[in-house]
Amino acid sequence: MITIYGMTDSGNCYKPRLLMAKLGRPFKHVETSSRDGTTRSTAYLAKNANGKVPLLELEDGRFLAESNAILLYLAEGTRLLPTDAYERALVYQWLFFEQYSHEPYIAVRRSLMTYPERAVLATPERLASLLESGNRALGVMEAQLRKTPFLAGDAMSVADIALYAYTQDASVGGYDLGVLPAVRAWLARIEADQGHVPMAWLP
């Protein structure tokens, strides 16, 4: 059985758990915090030199890091990753959008507002900048979701799983989803899909 090292209260770590639940596949969860120094320990750095979670360990002991790389690996050959070259490329596009234009604002603002050890970094200027950039990312999603039911087109994919993770509780970071009807309808479509589990769920 594969193992996923992850912190429960992390959207990036929620992504592979949600995918495995939707695929109905068993896995072992190892709680691994990025807040208490665990991911910077010598033992953990030997598994992932970049010192981040989530991390996938295959049955043969090989490792794979980066949440969206894990999604692509696990979804290969399933309904959640297209085989058509261009449709598949759009999935890649949204996965990179998530890590570059969405997570660094929406996830970071959430952590600054909810993790006491990060409160010192939550200056008014930084919170305002993160709000503006995050809202721009949500606007790009809203525009796409007014045209297609899922981000990469007609079918749900791992791009939707990846962007669901930090969009579903963006309000915790102060983002107003009330003004984004297409995003809210999309969240509901993902939640209605088979095997859905909330962020707090563990196997």
Place this chain on the structure above:
Amino acid sequence: MITIYGMTDSGNCYKPRLLMAKLGRPFKHVETSSRDGTTRSTAYLAKNANGKVPLLELEDGRFLAESNAILLYLAEGTRLLPTDAYERALVYQWLFFEQYSHEPYIAVRRSLMTYPERAVLATPERLASLLESGNRALGVMEAQLRKTPFLAGDAMSVADIALYAYTQDASVGGYDLGVLPAVRAWLARIEADQGHVPMAWLP
């Protein structure tokens, strides 16, 4: 023929040009600046709602954004993208590493130090923080390249193309490659590979 919209002096835009050169494939270049407002114009946002370069336009008029998604799309079926599922996943891993843990520090520090309009953002605290985080990313690469000749293993891949783009001139942003012998040997291996072109090259 495909078209690539990009800014010559951008590592992200260099990536697809370098890949096409190494593959010996012709393409059309359309100079598109992210510094003069072009990528935020109504005409450009109609092509890419996220307002960034590079952008790929296929012969049939369809678009694909995100530099690393473009690399994966163009490299499909070539020597620069493995077919083995795990080897391919390692390529994904390094591509996401590049966009999350490398580019936001190394490319950003370079732009703060060389683009006059960004100088106001180049505070000593920010430059120090970017130096530390960028050096951490370079250290992760150095550790891998002491074990394997290329980032994802024995063969060159688009992961190497992606990370070459902003590593090759990291010294412009103040990073010292002199202390990273494995990284320097890897840069030389990529430059010795067929079809190599410098960043300033245009078709």
